[in-house]
Amino acid sequence: MESPLIMAVDLGVTNVKAALVDRRGQMTHYDERPTRMEAGTSGVAEVLVETCREILGKAGLSTRELAGVGCAVPGCVSPDTGVIVASATPSWIGVDVKQPLEQSFGRTVSVEGDGCAAAIAAYTFGPTRGQDHLLGIHIGTGISCGYLPDGRLLRGAGQAAMEAGHMPLFHEGRSCSCGHRGCWEAHAGGGALRRLLVEYRQAGHEIPELPEELAELALEANDEVAVRIWQEQGTVLGLGVAVMLDILNPRTVVFSGGYSRSWSLFKKSLLKTARERALSRNAEAAIVCAPNPHRSALLGAAVTAVRLQGPADFFVDGSHAAS
Ligand SMILES: [Zn+2]
Numbered sequence: 070m071e072s073p074l075i076m077a078v079d080l081g082v083t084n085v086k087a088a089l090v091d092r093r094g095q096m097t098h099y100d101e102r103p104t105r106m107e108a109g110t111s112g113v114a115e116v117l118v119e120t121c122r123e124i125l126g127k128a129g130l131s132t133r134e135l136a137g138v139g140c141a142v143p144g145c146v147s148p149d150t151g152v153i154v155a156s157a158t159p160s161w162i163g164v165d166v167k168q169p170l171e172q173s174f175g176r177t178v179s180v181e182g183d184g185c186a187a188a189i190a191a192y193t194f195g196p197t198r199g200q201d202h203l204l205g206i207h208i209g210t211g212i213s214c215g216y217l218p219d220g221r222l223l224r225g226a227g228q229a230a231m232e233a234g235h236m237p238l239f240h241e242g243r244s245c246s247c248g249h250r251g252c253w254e255a256h257a258g259g260g261a262l263r264r265l266l267v268e269y270r271q272a273g274h275e276i277p278e279l280p281e282e283l284a285e286l287a288l289e290a291n292d293e294v295a296v297r298i299w300q301e302q303g304t305v306l307g308l309g310v311a312v313m314l315d316i317l318n319p320r321t322v323v324f325s326g327g328y329s330r331s332w333s334l335f336k337k338s339l340l341k342t343a344r345e346r347a348l349s350r351n352a353e354a355a356i357v358c359a360p361n362p363h364r365s366a367l368l369g370a371a372v373t374a375v376r377l378q379g380p381a382d383f384f385v386d387g388s389h390a391a392s
Contacts, residue, residue: 307342
């Protein structure tokens, strides 16, 4: 009998997350561990496979009993080959993610960029389900995006569209992992915030190292500096959103990624900037945060697997998404 579970993996720059996803989009056997980027691509693949094997062991399942296997990775991926065609981490460009996973699992594995994965999760589950002209903005260490004008992802001629994280928003701005300066994500992504926090500490402020700790400080202690940093990050995010509102004219914009767990802290300044700076006829798009934004790409990895391997009616009810 076919198993009603999908193995979903979200390979991030900081952490590897994996879980089994059922037909309602709910997750079990969730696991998360450091990516170990320093071990190179083969080391990263090892962590990934190891994590999945442990989950299957705990669930008492073999890979053959799964309905599908899907993996989200940072950057843009060719959906046909599973090769990373664009990435903020230059050494990952040209890396074949699909082949080593398929070898290890002994079955087909679907691979998708994390921004696209998060966008199709928003299209499949939750309050934004089925909405066309849907733009997903996924913020982790970097910023990746996915756009569905009509239920399908906009790919571009070379499968590398929607690299909005590398919009050159600032002339002579901060250096970016892509080798350029002034990219949106070099100022507004999670990695950018970590670097900003280092500068604050060097300037003598008692500010924590991690964005999640900064969020705690702002929410629980209402710390003035912490609150202001989040507001400023929202403003810089809003500038990029304004550009995309004018270029794509989306109906709905859905934020996701670990960084978006702090949505309440940067939402106000983001919305204000985006609506002020976009042309007024484009400024009215709904701008929301996904439920469980830190698990959007993981859920999207499962949706990708279903789209390419599973039965089209696999997901029975999207309204109970990803708890
Ligand atoms: Zn860049």
